[in-house]
Amino acid sequence: MNTVVLVCIIALNSVLAFRGRVHCPLGQFQDVSGACVPCPNGSYLSVSANNESHCQPCTNEQPAHAVVEHLCNSTHDASFKCEDGWFNTNGQPVICQVCTKCQDVGQYEAKACFHRHDAVCCPYKDMTLRAFKGNRPCQTRSSNKGYCCLSKTPHQITSNMSLLLIILQPTSFENASLMCARNMYLDTHTNSCRPCDPCSYVDLDMHTQQSCDLCSEGKNTSRLVYCPTRCRQSEGLSLAQRFGLSFVILLAVPFVLVIAILALLKNCLTLSLPGATKADQETETKECLNKSH
Known part of the structure; x- marks a missing residue:
């Protein structure tokens, strides 16, 4: 009896040692004898050089708002992607979320929604999403990595008056920052x-x-x-x-001269003086004009 037990133990150790030395490829597992056997239908094994004793069951439940991307086979599980208008950023398992519509939040679409990421919205229609700022005016995003940047450089902007006012905050126009x-x-x-x-x-x-x-x-x-x-x-x-000041001065000079001459003549003419002879008036006028010089 002891001999039989000893033989069984030795045989079991030999099988275990053999299983430890055997590594099965993708889509196969080791049976009780240590041989590599393909995974049965409805199961898979995506680990290479393995000594697994069984395969994994395929995922049969399809997530909401998702479609099948790859069917399950012996080497990998079924994979899913979100249908149009939905996205997933969680990897596996797929959890689809509805895409953001930029026009609904009063912004402009800089990057369209895709199966694996949401749409990227920027506050200005000439902005694009960039990984680095460079020499363009940009707004740092808080929810996604990257910057909403103007597609033109500042020097190109100065040649276009419509781009001189740049909204850099995704808020209402009343609260926007003007640059x-x-x-x-x-x-x-x-x-x-x-x-x-x-x-x-x-x-x-x-x-x-x-x-x-x-x-x-x-x-x-x-x-x-x-x-x-x-x-x-x-x-x-x-x-x-x-130019306006010079023009006013230029027009005013002749009028000032005319007024000054008339005032001078008025002061010097003594024709209306009572009792004065014509000779006296002429003499008085000449003396007045000479004094004015």
């Missing part, structure tokens, strides 16, 4: 960007500075296009203001 381009300042009274006067500038792109900086005298660079080579700080009037 001004180079050589413009933010007028808080009109809530708009206005150009700097000559001899003043703003050396920033996409800013909220509420006044322009005065140019220095004779120390300006070509990059400050609003500053001439020499510009005094007192020269703060715009070209229109200067």
